[in-house]
Amino acid sequence: MEHPQTPAATKEFHFLMKWIFYTIDDLIDHVLEDSEEDPHYSAVTATNMIKCLIKTMADHGEPLSFTDAEGYFRESGYSPEDFRLFEEKRLKEIPVFHGEIF
Numbered sequence: 001m002e003h004p005q006t007p008a009a010t011k012e013f014h015f016l017m018k019w020i021f022y023t024i025d026d027l028i029d030h031v032l033e034d035s036e037e038d039p040h041y042s043a044v045t046a047t048n049m050i051k052c053l054i055k056t057m058a059d060h061g062e063p064l065s066f067t068d069a070e071g072y073f074r075e076s077g078y079s080p081e082d083f084r085l086f087e088e089k090r091l092k093e094i095p096v097f098h099g100e101i102f
Contacts, residue, residue, distance in 0.1 A: 017057070024049050025076060031089055032082055043090035044097045051102040 027049070030041040050072045057064050066075050073083040094101065 013060070017053075020049070020053055021076075024053070024072070028073075028076075028078070028082075028086065031086060034089070036089075039089065039093070042093060042097070043086055044093050044099075044101055046086075047090055048100070048102045 024046060027041060027046045031039075031043045031046055034041045047069050050069045054064055054067060054072075064075075066072050069086075070083055073086070078086075
């Protein structure tokens with residue numbers, strides 16, 4: 001069965017996907033370095049972006065080599081301690097987060 005061209009097959013889609021990794025990594029770096037007492041960056045938003053990236057790529061027939069945030073961290077070269085700290089901040093943020101959580 002032949003499928004119509006999907007966004008995964010376009011230059012524009014691949015351009016966006018290339019830069020989304022940079023954007024996610026930048027946000028993760030900010031979260032990891034952010035103040036514990038008065039954070040300005042959202043671990044929940046970073047996790048939402050990772051989950052949406054995973055789903056979008058799979059929906060367009062280009063599944064990634066990871067299936068969750070922990071896998072993203074591992075594939076991106078973050079340490080297990082980085083992921084532990086990130087998750088600690090994310091869990092602390094959830095009760096005060098305004099918006100959808102994927």
